[in-house]
Amino acid sequence: MFAYIVRRIVATIPVVAIVALFIFSLLYFAPGDPAAIIAGDQASPADVERIRASLGLDRPFVVRFAEWSWQVLHGDLGVSIFTNLPVTKMIGQRIEPTVSLMLLTLLLAISTAVPLGVLAAWKQGTWIDRLVMMIAVSGFSVPVFVVGYILAYVFALSLDWFPVQGYTPFSLSDPLPWLRNLILPAMALGLAFVALIARITRATMLEVLSQDYIRTARAKGVGQRPILFLHALKNAAVPIVTIIGIGFAGLIGGAVVTESVFAIPGVGRLVVDAILRRDYPIIQGVVLILSFVYVLVNLGVDLLYTLFDPRIRY
Amino acid sequence: MKRRTLLQGFGASAAALAAPNLAAAQGSRVLKFIPQSDLTVLDPIWTTAYVTRNHGFLVFDTLFGSDGAFKASPQMAEGMTAENDGKLVRITLRSGLKFHDGSPVLARDCVASIKRWGARDSFGQTLMAVTDELTAPDDKTIQFKLKKRFALLPDALAKSSSNFCAIMPERLALTDPFKQVTEMVGSGPYKFKADERNVGHLVVYERNAAYVPRANGVSDCTAGPKVANFDRVEWHVIPDGSTAAAALQSGEVDWWENPTGDMLPLLRKAGVTVTVQDPTGLIGCMRFNQLQPPFDNPAIRRAILGAVSQEDYGIAIAGDDTSMYSTGVGVFTPGTPLASKAGMEPLLGKRDYDKVKRDLAAAGYKGERVVLLAPTDLNVLKMQGDIAGDMLKRAGLNVDVQAMDWGSVVGRRVNKGPIDKGGWNVACTFWAGGDQLNPAGHTFLRGNGEAGGNWGWPNSPKLEELRNAWFDAPDLAAQQKLAQDMQVQVMQDVPYIPLSQTMQATAFRKDITNVPNGFAMFWNVRKS
Numbered sequence: 096m097f098a099y100i101v102r103r104i105v106a107t108i109p110v111v112a113i114v115a116l117f118i119f120s121l122l123y124f125a126p127g128d129p130a131a132i133i134a135g136d137q138a139s140p141a142d143v144e145r146i147r148a149s150l151g152l153d154r155p156f157v158v159r160f161a162e163w164s165w166q167v168l169h170g171d172l173g174v175s176i177f178t179n180l181p182v183t184k185m186i187g188q189r190i191e192p193t194v195s196l197m198l199l200t201l202l203l204a205i206s207t208a209v210p211l212g213v214l215a216a217w218k219q220g221t222w223i224d225r226l227v228m229m230i231a232v233s234g235f236s237v238p239v240f241v242v243g244y245i246l247a248y249v250f251a252l253s254l255d256w257f258p259v260q261g262y263t264p265f266s267l268s269d270p271l272p273w274l275r276n277l278i279l280p281a282m283a284l285g286l287a288f289v290a291l292i293a294r295i296t297r298a299t300m301l302e303v304l305s306q307d308y309i310r311t312a313r314a315k316g317v318g319q320r321p322i323l324f325l326h327a328l329k330n331a332a333v334p335i336v337t338i339i340g341i342g343f344a345g346l347i348g349g350a351v352v353t354e355s356v357f358a359i360p361g362v363g364r365l366v367v368d369a370i371l372r373r374d375y376p377i378i379q380g381v382v383l384i385l386s387f388v389y390v391l392v393n394l395g396v397d398l399l400y401t402l403f404d405p406r407i408r409y
Numbered sequence: 410m411k412r413r414t415l416l417q418g419f420g421a422s423a424a425a426l427a428a429p430n431l432a433a434a435q436g437s438r439v440l441k442f443i444p445q446s447d448l449t450v451l452d453p454i455w456t457t458a459y460v461t462r463n464h465g466f467l468v469f470d471t472l473f474g475s476d477g478a479f480k481a482s483p484q485m486a487e488g489m490t491a492e493n494d495g496k497l498v499r500i501t502l503r504s505g506l507k508f509h510d511g512s513p514v515l516a517r518d519c520v521a522s523i524k525r526w527g528a529r530d531s532f533g534q535t536l537m538a539v540t541d542e543l544t545a546p547d548d549k550t551i552q553f554k555l556k557k558r559f560a561l562l563p564d565a566l567a568k569s570s571s572n573f574c575a576i577m578p579e580r581l582a583l584t585d586p587f588k589q590v591t592e593m594v595g596s597g598p599y600k601f602k603a604d605e606r607n608v609g610h611l612v613v614y615e616r617n618a619a620y621v622p623r624a625n626g627v628s629d630c631t632a633g634p635k636v637a638n639f640d641r642v643e644w645h646v647i648p649d650g651s652t653a654a655a656a657l658q659s660g661e662v663d664w665w666e667n668p669t670g671d672m673l674p675l676l677r678k679a680g681v682t683v684t685v686q687d688p689t690g691l692i693g694c695m696r697f698n699q700l701q702p703p704f705d706n707p708a709i710r711r712a713i714l715g716a717v718s719q720e721d722y723g724i725a726i727a728g729d730d731t732s733m734y735s736t737g738v739g740v741f742t743p744g745t746p747l748a749s750k751a752g753m754e755p756l757l758g759k760r761d762y763d764k765v766k767r768d769l770a771a772a773g774y775k776g777e778r779v780v781l782l783a784p785t786d787l788n789v790l791k792m793q794g795d796i797a798g799d800m801l802k803r804a805g806l807n808v809d810v811q812a813m814d815w816g817s818v819v820g821r822r823v824n825k826g827p828i829d830k831g832g833w834n835v836a837c838t839f840w841a842g843g844d845q846l847n848p849a850g851h852t853f854l855r856g857n858g859e860a861g862g863n864w865g866w867p868n869s870p871k872l873e874e875l876r877n878a879w880f881d882a883p884d885l886a887a888q889q890k891l892a893q894d895m896q897v898q899v900m901q902d903v904p905y906i907p908l909s910q911t912m913q914a915t916a917f918r919k920d921i922t923n924v925p926n927g928f929a930m931f932w933n934v935r936k937s
Contacts, residue, residue, distance in 0.1 A: 126813065133450060135457030135571065136838055137531060137852040139863050140823055145587040146455075178608050179451040180589045188607050212589060252655050259655040260647055262610075272664035290884040358656070360610030368447060368609050368648075371786060373816045 096401075100394070107390040115379070116387040119160050122375050128152075129176045129373040150176055162394060172380035177372055182380040185365060192262045193361035196274065196353065199281040201339070204288040209335065211289070212296020213323055216304060229253065235288025239349050241285035243356035250279055260358035274311065280357040284349045288342055295338045299331035306330075332344055332403040340396035348386060433637040437642040440936060441636060441662040442929070443653050445648045447609045451601070452590040454529050457562035458569035459841060463666075463929045464707065466631065467564030467614050468509075469575035469595035470581045471593075472500060473567035474549075476928050479745065479846055481567035481633045484623065484887060485514065485576060485596070492688035495558030500551040500566075505621045509593075509600045510579050514652050516545035521582035523566070525549070528586040530572035535880060555759045561880060569631045569927065570850060596620070598637040598932050599932040611636060612644035614931075626932050628767065630925060635932035657681055663936060664917040664928045670728050678918050681860065685912045687927050689842025690735075693722055693793055693908030694853055696865040702824050703779065708772035710719050714755035715765045716804040723909040725792040735910040740854060740896045741911055742842035745887055752897030756907070766805040779806050779827045782836040784815040793908065801835070822864045837866075840908060843928070845891070847877045853896060853905040867904035 111366030130139075138146075147153050158363065166173055172182035209222035213354035215227035249258040257279050264274035304327055312322055362381055400407045412907040444463065453465030474484035483489065487503040506514035522544055527533035527540075537543075551561065566574050573747040581590050593601035599614035606612055622634035645662055647653040650669040656662045660680045668676060668683070677683050695717070697704035705709055723734030737757060741747040750757075765823030779801065799809040809828075813821070818836065826832040843850045854876060856869025875895045882888040897904075919925060920937045 126820050127816035129816075131819040131823055132816060133456050136840065137457055137572070137863060140825075142529070142587070143823055144875065149585065149588050155731075157425070175449075178451075179589055180608065185608055189609075247652065247655055253657055255659065259659050259661055260652050261656075262646070355649050356652055358610075358645070358649065358652055360607055364609055364648070368449075371816055372449065372813060373820075375450075 100398070103394045104396070105355050107298060107387060107394075110390055111383060115164065115383055116160070116168045118379055118382045119163065120156075122373075122378060123156050123159070125373075126374040129375070131374060133177065152176075165378075167383070168404040170382070173376035175282075175377050176374050185377060186362060186380055186384060189360055189365045190361045191264060192359050193350055193354070193363060195262075195265060195281055196277055196284065196350055196361060197343075199274075199277050200285040200288065200346060203281050204285040204292060206341065207285075207291035208289040209296050209328075212335075213252035213300055213328060215293065215297040217319070217323060219301060224297075227297070230372045231290040231294045233295075234286040234288075237286070239283055239287060240356050241354050242286050243280070246279045247281055262361075264358045276357075276359075278302060280359060282352045283356070284346065286355040287349065291338060291342055291345075292335065296331065296335055299334045300327055303327045319349070329403055333400055335361060336396055336399050336403065340392055343392050344389060347389075424464055425690075437841050440664065440838050440934065441929065442642060442649050443662050443665040444610060444612075444644045444645050444929070445481065445667040447648075448612050448644065449608060450589060451593055453573060453575050454526055454586060455589040459928065461574060462571050464601075464612070464644075465573065465575050465595075466597065467571075467931055468593050468601050469577060469600040470506075470635075471567060471574055471576065471599045472926045474630065474631040475564070475567040475794065476627070476629040476876045479564075480632075481563035482626060483563075484567070484632065485519075489563065491558075495560070496555045498555065498559075498562055499552040501555075502549050503623070503843070504661045507598055507619045508596045509579070509617060509619075511619075512578060513548075514596050515548045515579075516578065518579045518582065519551050520545045521579040523575045525584070525586045526572065526574040529830075530568070530574075531852055531855075532561075532584070533564045533572070533574065533754070536562060539880075541782060552889070554746045557779055559880070560883070562757060562792060563647045565849065566570075568850065569793050570841055583903060594630055598622070598635045599642055610646055612646075613646075614642040616640050620903075622932075627712050628925065630927040631641070631930070637932055638935050639931070643816045646684055653879065657918065664915070664924075665686045666915055667798050667913050668916045670726070670733070671697070671916055673916075679934045680919060682919055682921070683914050683916045684924075685733075686915050686929075687841075687843070687913060687925055689846070689926075690910045690912045691789065692738060692742065692842050692845055693726070693789075693837060693839045693904040694912050695793075695797060695835065695837050695903070695908055696853065697867075697903070698822075698825070698832065699865060699867045699904075700859060701827050701832055702833060703774050703777050704834055706772060706774075707902055709769060709774050711755065711901070712768035712772050712908060713801075714773075714900065714903065715759060716762060717756060717906050717908065718758065718800065719907070719909040720793070721796050721800070724792060725796050726789050727911040733912045733914070738907045738910045740845070740894055740899050740907060741849070745842075745846050746846055746885060747892035747894050749889070749896060751893035752900040762803050769805060774806070775809050777899075778828065779808050779834045780832070781810045782818045782821055783810050783812045784818045784832050785812045786812075786814045789839055789911070790837065792814045793839070797835065797837050822842065825866065837881060837908065837909075839908075841928070847888070848879045848895060856900070856902065856904055865905065867902065869898065869902040869904060872898050872902060872904065 104284045120405050130143050130152060134146055136141045147211045174181055209229045215224045230379050247259055251257045258276050261276055274371055312326055354361040366378060366381040413464050443462050446460050448464050450458060450461050454462050470485050472486045473481045474479055485502060485506055487501045489500045494647050508514060510910055527537035539556045539559050540553055540829050541556055546552050579595055581592060584590050598620045600617050602613040602615055616637045622636050626633035628634050647656060649671055653665050654672040654676060657665050671681050680776040697710055699705050719736040719738055723736055727733035735743050738752050779796055798808055801808045822833055822836055824832045848854050852863055856867050856872035858867045858868035874889055879891040880887055882891055923933045923935045925933055
């Protein structure tokens, strides 16, 4: 197992390298010029050229890529063109809100969706099943920003239960402010995820519940709860865990919108702002880190399989 | 655990979580403000971004300030003397000025700051062009030896728009003007808190306890005493308009610099003060690439004047509230001393597209493709692009509207080449009215062609001649006459077309008072 983990981590290196080359090339050849944005309307082409030179943007592709790669290998993601701050510092400031939002969303979504999916499968064809599926369809259909606005209007503006926007860093001594800031965004972001997981859970559970060993368990007098949660759910877990891993990418995309709606200073907003400004080092740094995280999540999912299905060995 | 105990625990947690939001219950010593955009660049000399200007005026002070009538008066300066027929100007600094690092403000700091600013700003460049020598003969005196009298020297140093003459310590001011200064040490009423900065989220300033406001004068815009009434000013970057409106209504923030037009009725209904503090507003401009056909032909550009409906632009941007936009806008900001209607007939009156088509044909337009750069990610620019595309099509031009983000537009528009090599023909933008008060800061009035001009590269020797004469004008009456002549010339050479003036509302809670007129300034503001 350990050797497998090491092999998988080593295998991420070429993946991340290809991502790095791809994103660097894409940004190099994409239209837009940060020097022109900085210089503003009143600048002459000579002014723009001087700013471009001072930022090192006038150098050839190969030189810039080699220099950036060398920096990355030394743990340095470069310096933001606009703020002149180290990219690692900027990402460091933003990582906690995004990770907090995603973890809370995952927690809320899994803890809601799996029981809902199990319930729907158990009560297949009843009004409960239809209600759960209606929630699932709604979750897929309503855009995350609409859900966000509705939640903010009802629970923040009208009822004044939660803040409209912002983020409070996590504190062990008083985690409530952190939680109050994140509840609404996590609910908004998690709705589509709930829908996805609930549907997959239901479908997989229905398949498992029709298996012979479930019928045998029932015949032996095993109760409904042990059948559902001990025998069926564990065997249905592999596809569910897979879909959670795949959904992680969707969560990253959704986090960008949610962070904007609730003014959470996360990585999503950082990279969107950087794209609009053409702040290349930030875009490259964030994409590189996210691709690495995504690879690690997939690795984690693969390892989780072994917990749920002992037949899987690496 | 018993079920009842568990439920009680859940109930207590939920109650704590959903306790009424107490964010508003901050002390009156903290001002929470939503800026127009994220503050990414700190150096007000390095960029022309208006948000950086607003930040700059918190941190840096200026030698002269400018009041609501655009009249310059001493700010850091104690006074100014002129000798030798106005060619030897000495400015003395007032006592007690200190930078945020505790060091005294010396004349050599001011000299270095003026030189750095003069390398980048168009008004500053004009001042430096007539300056033979700029020195600091002692710690209190800044001395200009000029080639000729330059009556606008205080106005230049009092410039209150982008690229204002921010005074910083010499060690920072010696930085290459084309490189950013990121250490924010000024002598203004508020200090920048670098340790609390979270780009894209939060910018914090704290009161500069060592700041000594002017003892005399009337506070107005950047002139007169600047009193810092808050211990902290926090800028909360909220990119989404609906969220910003909700945050203002709920009391999580005190002041939203530029609420979006669709939110104004909602904010008024919620009891928020919605007002226009800056009467100069924003003025839209249509710019042509004059190096490439068809707009290298002045007759074609003149024909387009007949197609422009300023009202369409005003309504598209500001809605149908006529108090929020103006038409009949010439090259100088309406309501300011140089504004007039001279030569504006082509822009006024009923729009006759058939006549425009005939004029275009007579001017030699043969249906060439015209590339319009249309940004889609900034509201005002998006509206301008939509209206311009429709207007040019109705005028009979073969318009290719190329939608892209703003970052792509600014990269694209410096391309002087033909459209089949990535060039462009027409694009719209807007500037603050404060940048179009006079020829000094009004870059689109330049006619210095490909060599010196900015994007569009109009060539108009007559316009340049009038501009140079304006700097030498002995009094306001002479300036106004030259300004009228310039406007007439603009309608002939058409370096650009003014589109409309739209007002930018600002919104703050009822307990906020004494907000200065002009752009977002934070001195003298109070919170009850």
